[in-house]
Amino acid sequence: MIGAGIAGLSCAYELVCSGHKVAVVDRGAFGGGMTARTSAHLAFELDDFFEELRSLRGEEACRQYYESQRAAVDRIEEICGQESIDCDFARVDGYFVPAEEKDIEYLRKELDAARAAGFADAEWVDTGPGFWSSGPALRFPRQGRFHPLKYLDGLVSSLHRRGANLFAETPIVGLEEKNDQVHAETGRGTITAARVVVATNSPFHLRIPIHTKQAPYRTYVIAGPIPKGAAPDALIWDTLEPSYHYVRLQPGDVEDVLIVGGEDHKTGEAADMDERLARLEAWARERFPELGRTAHRWSGQVFEPSDYVPFIGKSPGYERVYLTTGDSGEGLTTGVAGALLIRDLINEGSTPWADVYDPDRLMLRGAVEFVKENVDAARHWAAHLRGGEVSSLEEIRPGEGALIKLNGKMTAAYRTDDGDLKLCSASCTHMGCIVRWNRFERCWDCPCHGSHFSVDGEALQGPAFTPLSKVESA
Ligand SMILES: Cc1cc2nc3c(=O)[nH]c(=O)nc-3n(C[C@H](O)[C@H](O)[C@H](O)COP(=O)(O)OP(=O)(O)OC[C@H]3O[C@@H](n4cnc5c(N)ncnc54)[C@H](O)[C@@H]3O)c2cc1C
Ligand code: FES
Known part of the structure; x- marks a missing residue:
């Protein structure tokens, strides 16, 4: 294994x-x-x-x-x-809620499809859980956490x-x-x-x-304490496109922890992580006003077939x-x-x-998505031909990374908090796409198939397993 x-x-x-x-x-x-x-x-x-x-x-x-x-x-x-x-482990209800009024109609279609799939006890409820108590939702019994x-x-x-x-x-x-x-x-x-x-x-x-x-996507999560009874012990997710919100409770002895996720983007294609986390927090606070200080913020990657x-x-x-x-x-x-x-x-x-x-x-009718994701990959390979994001290493501030052309080669340059430079080839060791700086996780993400590399070039997430090659300081 x-x-x-x-x-x-x-x-x-x-x-x-x-x-x-x-x-x-x-x-x-x-x-x-x-x-x-x-x-x-x-x-x-x-x-x-x-x-x-x-x-x-x-x-x-x-x-x-x-x-x-x-x-x-x-x-x-x-x-x-x-x-x-x-x-x-506990069995809890799952609730699929509309992000907007116009999505209510979609819920009806989904209920029909879920029942046809075998979900006999999936049901329409006129009032959803917690923040969604004023509108309809689909309830899926016997889910878990x-x-x-x-x-x-x-x-x-x-x-x-x-x-x-x-x-x-x-x-x-x-x-x-x-x-x-x-x-x-x-x-x-x-x-x-x-x-x-x-x-x-x-x-x-x-x-x-x-x-x-399949295509790699980054997704973001915040978590913080919430008084007992202020949020339902249920799984909740909404219809928002292209990335839905997901919510659940982790019970504690004195108070619970609310875990809220969303704000996904294609790996390597966003640099506005702070804004995404701020939006996620604002969304959560509007719906769960008793949510305490956000104690944890993190991201991860999922592969979308x-x-x-x-x-x-x-x-x-x-x-x-x-x-x-x-x-x-x-x-x-x-x-x-x-x-x-x-x-x-x-x-x-x-x-x-x-x-x-x-x-x-075969990807049959998923072919449209399939072609789109692969056009994106081709675009990231072509990045070898472009210039860097900065034209001199001095432009990179402590704690930041950027792409720079050194001796004609695209280089992933990171400056430590102490001011030292770490230089690696920006060419992903899986199939050669150009990696992108992830300022939230402080690592290099490959937009093509989702490999991640540390600032030292170490492979953190596959498919790549070989480190980025080191580049000597110019
Ligand atoms: C923020 C976030 C929220 C999510 N929420 C949910 C959710 O609510 N419900 C849900 O069902 N899923 C959720 N997912 C998805 C789910 O967490 C993951 O799909 C799942 O944990 C992946 O498990 P895994 O065993 O495939 O991979 P991993 O847990 O990544 O394990 C793979 C292991 O393989 C090792 N490995 C890699 N390459 C090599 C190698 N060459 N040699 C030896 N070892 C190697 C790695 O070190 C790693 O330990 C979420 C994911 C994220 C990021
Ligand atoms: S080229 Fe495939 S993960 Fe980077």
Whole structure:
């Protein structure tokens, strides 16, 4: 198992429980990836909406998606009980609310599509929860919430107890199938396995397939204390396009914590993070006036598949390698659904959900989105030909980064708070797009397929795994 987030650890757990000998490796600490940045709604309503999936891929695809996502939340609840994992898991209602009056009509369509998918108890309510008590909403019963890192901690303990081998700080830099085995190259040696699952959030072992069918988006979250009873213990999300708001409560002993997210943008294509966070906070305060000081602000990345459904199953180009990626905003549930799906593919050779998640599927009518995202990628490659953002290193202030042409090469230049310069090639080590400065996270983001690099050039998020090459000071 390569990757120790929710997808990898869940899949390792399923395979160990069905009698396989499993090793899990992660290039960093376990649970240090996007699972540590989630807002942890466990929703099995599709966040890109069943209505959209139905018109794109038909009712059977919606049914498979619904069943797999519902099974994922059931499985998390079952594992919490079975392994005595104390992670604040609770079943709560999910509410889909209109962002504007005009969106109310869309709710009716979505209710129809969700029911056709199998969501028999989804219902129309005339008054929504909390701030939305004056208007209609859709209610989705039996959704869930939990504390993701407490849950992963529980999975790690049970994997230990059940004899799995767990290796942190072990990056995998290559995969090769040979003699009915997979050889995973660590840079310090090779791990050999009968099968390998790539659960690295974005598949590092592929160049073209998959990466052209999904696009990376940054999403932002704020969290702060709120008195008990001032916000409902429910999942709430709205219809806002292109990026919806999402809200949930994390219960505390004395007061609760309200977690509010939204303000997404395509990775590497915005520099106004402060404004986005300010807008998010203003939106939250207007609806939850008792929200206390915003104690936490963070961002993370999700991959949006062109046709709304993740890619889970046998990896393109391999016989013994499986992958799970394309999480959208529902990677916790799709990660767990993927674990069940891959377990069945390995144990039984088939699964009733294979078609909807098939990584090899064509993008059919999602082709418009597909073409648009790939035109964007081409534009980012062309950035090599343009000038830099600054013409001299002196223009870069402490704590800031910028692109600059040095000796004809696009260079990612960062000045530390102490005034030192860190210079790296701006050419992403996945496929050569020009990276962009992320002033909020202080890292370099690749707009093409979502790799992130530290100011020292270290690869933080795939698909890239090789650092940006260092540039000597001019
Ligand atoms: C702000 C935010 C809010 C979200 N809200 C929700 C939500 O409410 N509900 C929901 O369902 N989803 C949500 N998501 C999505 C969800 O959190 C993620 O999709 C999910 O956590 C991804 O899990 P993962 O296991 O695929 O990836 P990760 O948790 O990123 O784990 C992948 C692991 O692979 C390792 N790795 C990478 N490359 C290599 C390599 N070459 N060798 C070895 N190891 C490697 C990484 O170090 C990492 O630990 C949200 C995401 C964000 C960012
Ligand atoms: S992530 Fe693919 S080129 Fe950067």
